[in-house]
Amino acid sequence: MNNDNRGTISQQGNIMRIDNALVEEVSAPNRATGYLLVSYAVLKPKGMTSIQLLRLNIGRNTVILNSFGLSMCLCDIRKGMWIDSLFSPIMTRSIPPQSSAFLVVARRELKSSVSVTTDRIAMVDVNNNFLYTGNPNNINSQIRFALSNSTTISDRNGNPVSLRSLRPGQMVRVTHANFQTASIPPQTTAFHVQLL
Structure with missing residues (x-):
C-alpha cells in the first residue's frame, strides 16, 4: 500500500x-x-x-x-x-x-505475508533450529519450520519458552511465512510458535 x-x-x-x-x-x-x-x-x-x-x-x-x-x-x-x-x-x-x-x-491484508498452521509437533531439531509438525509417521503430511533468532516461542499463557521445552505430540499454532519450498517436507520460516 x-x-x-x-x-x-x-x-x-x-x-x-x-x-x-x-x-x-x-x-x-x-x-x-x-x-x-x-x-x-x-x-x-x-x-x-x-x-x-x-x-x-x-x-x-x-x-x-x-x-x-x-x-x-x-x-x-x-x-x-x-x-x-x-x-x-x-x-x-x-x-x-x-x-x-x-x-x-x-487489519486483514488483501495479500497476507503470513500464514498460520495449527498442528501437533512431530519432531524438534534443537541443533538445527527446526520444528516439524504433522504426522510423525508420514513425511508427506509434515511441514518443517525454520526458526531464527527473531522467532518467538510462547506457552499457553504467552510466557516465553525455549525450543528445547517443546515436545512431540504437543499442539502448536505457528505463524509463518506464506511461502514454502518444494521439498518434502516443505520448509518455511516461523515467526511465532504458540503452545495450545
Whole structure:
C-alpha cells in the first residue's frame, strides 16, 4: 500500500480513533506490554498530505484483536502491518506524541505475508533450529519450520519458552511465512510458535 492509503485520526467523545495506521515499529519486551509506533496521514491546506507519527503505549488492559475479533498478542504485530486503534485523547507533547491505547485491531491484508498452521509437533531439531509438525509417521503430511533468532516461542499463557521445552505430540499454532519450498517436507520460516 502507498502513503495515500494511510488513515487519519478523529475524536469521538472522550476517545481518539485512528483507522488504517501503518505500524512503523513494535516493542514488546514482555509480549503483553510495550508500544507501537504508527504513521498516519494528515491533510494539509492546498490538498497536501503530511505523514505523522504516534506512539501507542500498550498496557496490560489494552485489548488486541485480529481482523476476525480474536484476541492476539502484541508480539504477533509486525512492522508493516496496518491497524485500527482507539486511544486516550491525553497525549504527551513529545516527538512523536504518546498516548495509551485502549484497543488495537490488526487489519486483514488483501495479500497476507503470513500464514498460520495449527498442528501437533512431530519432531524438534534443537541443533538445527527446526520444528516439524504433522504426522510423525508420514513425511508427506509434515511441514518443517525454520526458526531464527527473531522467532518467538510462547506457552499457553504467552510466557516465553525455549525450543528445547517443546515436545512431540504437543499442539502448536505457528505463524509463518506464506511461502514454502518444494521439498518434502516443505520448509518455511516461523515467526511465532504458540503452545495450545
